[in-house]
Amino acid sequence: MPSASDASASALFDPATATIVVVTYNRSGLLTRLLESITTMDPKPGHLVIVDNASTDDTTEVVESFRDRIGTEIVYRRMETNTGGSGGFSEGMRIAYELGSTWIWLMDDDVEVMPDGLARMGAWAPRFKSIQGRRYDYDGSEFYWQYRIAEPLAIPIPFAPAGFDESGYKEMNSGCFEGMFIHRDIVAQIGLPDPRFFIYWDDQMYGWLASRKTTAVIVDEFVLRRTREIKQWDMGIRHMNASSNAYRYYIMRNRGHMKQYYRRLGVYNPVLFGLGTALTFGKELIRLLFVERTVRGTSNLFRGIRDGRKIAEDATWEPMPPLTVSAPTD
Structure with missing residues (x-):
């Protein structure tokens, strides 16, 4: 966990400079839960970018229903076709970057944010520029994410240690778009996520590229909870x-x-x-x-x-x- 210097460290992080980027596709019910959780965040980000991969349900109406009560500016981008998670996050990152965001927090529509999630991530912002928070699984258990890859094989290491020491963080060389918190300086250097992947490996590759430019870490902070049960x-x-x-x-x-x-x-x-x-x-x-x-x-x-x-x-x-x-x- 961050040390006793949390207060001074957090003072160096301005939540208004952060943008949450959400990619959604035909899951308005899950999106509603996520947006509801953002209404209770304290602090809130400066912007919320929602990329809709040409949904055919009531996603547009759901987004519009939150504009006056979510407490932050919504930028809604509806794609003409389904570009997959890769294309959605690439477009969302582009929008957030062009908005001038210092920090960009990526997430799927099947999570909800802890009320103090942004504050917890922001406490680490003065030290690192590519940060991954932790999340709870659907049943409330601790979700294990494979945060390291065997670089020559380009595959995750499934049994990398799950525990944290007193530092509260571990170095990683991967990434996950379900919670990646990344600084615009790193985005500038490695570019946008590659939309050609459509789905799969895109976030691992992006996190790996980031780790070649900066010390990338996963921190012992539970900031998200998965809202979709998976077999x-x-x-x-x-x-x-x-x-x-x-x-x-x-x-x-x-x-x-x-x-x-x-x-x-x-x-x-x-x-x-x-x-x-x-x-x-x-x-x-x-x-x-x-x-x-x-x-x-x-x-x-x-x-x-x-x-x-x-x-x-x-x-x-x-x-x-x-x-x-x-x-x-x-």
């Missing part, structure tokens, strides 16, 4: 969530984008990266068998591998560009 397989120490055919496709396809990033940054090892891809494929097979109890869906994995190879072989591929040229940040 899980209880493995004792950890849980494995259910997935979908779309996720199965993109988790394999997007290894092609990751390979391209690794090549451009000079960290690509074909043997180890290939091993990471094989382990990912095996994990998805286990998920099918033990969480969803079916063998149907493997075709999506193979389609993803095929299309990922095409991406990896694309000689015209370029990474997302930085927004400004600036000196590296400690």
